[in-house]
Amino acid sequence: MLSEKEKAAKAFRNDIFNLLLIIRILTNSLRLLISAKLYVRSRIDRLKLTPVTTKYSTDKATKAKIIKGIDSLLAMPVLGSRRRCFYRSYVLFHILRNMGLNVSLNIGMRHMGGNQYSRGHCWLSENDRTILEMFDPLEVYPHKLNKTDRDINFYMGLKEDVNLRRHKSSFILQEDRYSNLFQPKFGQEVKA
Amino acid sequence: MPVEPDATYTHTENITWRDVNDEVVVLDLKSGEYYTMNQTGQCIWRALMEGKTVDQVKDLVLERFQVEKDKALTDVEEFISGMMDKGLLYRTEKL
Numbered sequence: 001m002l003s004e005k006e007k008a009a010k011a012f013r014n015d016i017f018n019l020l021l022i023i024r025i026l027t028n029s030l031r032l033l034i035s036a037k038l039y040v041r042s043r044i045d046r047l048k049l050t051p052v053t054t055k056y057s058t059d060k061a062t063k064a065k066i067i068k069g070i071d072s073l074l075a076m077p078v079l080g081s082r083r084r085c086f087y088r089s090y091v092l093f094h095i096l097r098n099m100g101l102n103v104s105l106n107i108g109m110r111h112m113g114g115n116q117y118s119r120g121h122c123w124l125s126e127n128d129r130t131i132l133e134m135f136d137p138l139e140v141y142p143h144k145l146n147k148t149d150r151d152i153n154f155y156m157g158l159k160e161d162v163n164l165r166r167h168k169s170s171f172i173l174q175e176d177r178y179s180n181l182f183q184p185k186f187g188q189e190v191k192a
Numbered sequence: 193m194p195v196e197p198d199a200t201y202t203h204t205e206n207i208t209w210r211d212v213n214d215e216v217v218v219l220d221l222k223s224g225e226y227y228t229m230n231q232t233g234q235c236i237w238r239a240l241m242e243g244k245t246v247d248q249v250k251d252l253v254l255e256r257f258q259v260e261k262d263k264a265l266t267d268v269e270e271f272i273s274g275m276m277d278k279g280l281l282y283r284t285e286k287l
Contacts (some may be wrong), residue, residue, distance in 0.1 A: 033241070044224030109226045145219050146208040154219050156212045156226070 012092075018062050022069075025056060025095055029070055032091045040090070047090070049105070049150050055098040060182040063099050067176040070095060071132065086122040092123060092132065101126055101181065108141025110157025125153070132177055195269040197207045197247040201240050201281045209237070212277070218280060232257060240281070246272070 002010070030046045040046045052115045056063070064083040089105055089190040096103045123130060130136050141155035148154075203209065206222040218227040223248040229237060235256055239249040246268060253264040275281040 045222045074273060098224055140255075142214045143217075145210055145212075145217065146221060149222050153226075154221070154224070154226075156210070156217050158213070188222070 002031050006109070018058055019061075021056060021058055023064060025066055025070065029073075032094055033074075033087055036087050036090050044107070044152065047105075047150070047152070048106050048154070050094050052100060052102050054059060054096050054100050056095065057100070063182050064179040067092065067095065067132075067181065069100075071178070081179065083122075087125050089122045093140065094125075096124070096181070099182075102148075103131065104135070104153055106130075106141075106153045108137055108155035110141065119157075125183075131181060133187045195246055195272050198245050198269075200243055200245050200284045201272055201276075202211075202243075203241070203285050204279055208232055209241070216248055220280065227278075233271055236268055241271070242251055 051145065056066075058066075070092065071088070074084070074091060086107075093103055093105050103124050105123055106123050107116055108122075109120040121141065123133050124130060130138065138155070141157040143156040145154040145156055149190050203218070207218060207220060209216060209218040211217075216229055216237050217224070218229075218237070220227070232253060236249055236254060239252050242250065250261075250264050250268050253259065253268060254261060257264070259267070272281060276283075
């Protein structure tokens with residue numbers, strides 16, 4: 001049995017560890033974001049995709065809080081609106097992989113018909129399950145074109161349709177999409 | 193590089209393509225670029241992927257679309273040259 005003093009010391013050590021981890025993840029996120037903005041841009045072949053590791057190992061609740069925090073930061077308008085989903089997915093892809101989740105990067109494109117411009121979206125999935133999205137992009141990008149050996153999936157979307165803008169089935173993914181990320185699935189414990 | 197009448201072409205290794213909503217979608221897996229094409233382009237692409245020669249593709253375009261013979265040939269040649277410039281097509285060797 002730990003004494004109150006030992007418990008407090010352990011909690012303090014944990015807090016310091018988590019604080020350092022958050023600083024490390026934030027620094028890495030910033031580095032990834034800058035490299036994506038300056039170097040990768042829209043060149044998929046320039047993407048450096050990290051393997052699944054346990055580099056950012058901590059308890060599930062802290063992981064969920066970190067992802068939520070990073071996601072909120074990435075949603076800030078200061079980052080610009082063009083390709084925001086790509087930069088968000090790219091940064092979160094790296095963080096989640098380093099937290100032990102085998103996530104894939106998904107890219108969907110659809111054109112608006114005629115000479116109109118194309119639209120696209122980038123999102124993450126884990127074992128073909130869309131994660132961290134309010135709406136399932138597979139409703140708009142249902143045709144899977146290919147999966148590369150670099151864990152990038154390409155999808156083709158439907159042409160512009162008023163119903164698509166409204167997300168006709170209103171399929172909303174888990175409201176608590178951050179904490180659910182690290183819950184065990186199908187009876188298996190997610191490696192921390 | 194000139195496009196010869198008896199030549200056949202196929203897509204490069206880093207390319208995948210599919211019919212989606214009656215439309216040909218070509219994806220460059222390396223760069224992540226998507227290509228869609230008009231009706232004539234789709235007809236030419238499908239025919240080339242079936243292993244048809246440039247001459248056969250031209251005949252097919254003539255049959256399906258109401259165009260002059262010269263125009264059909266120019267369209268096919270321009271399509272192939274454009275796709276080769278983008279690194280999507282290459283000429284297959286004769287056996």
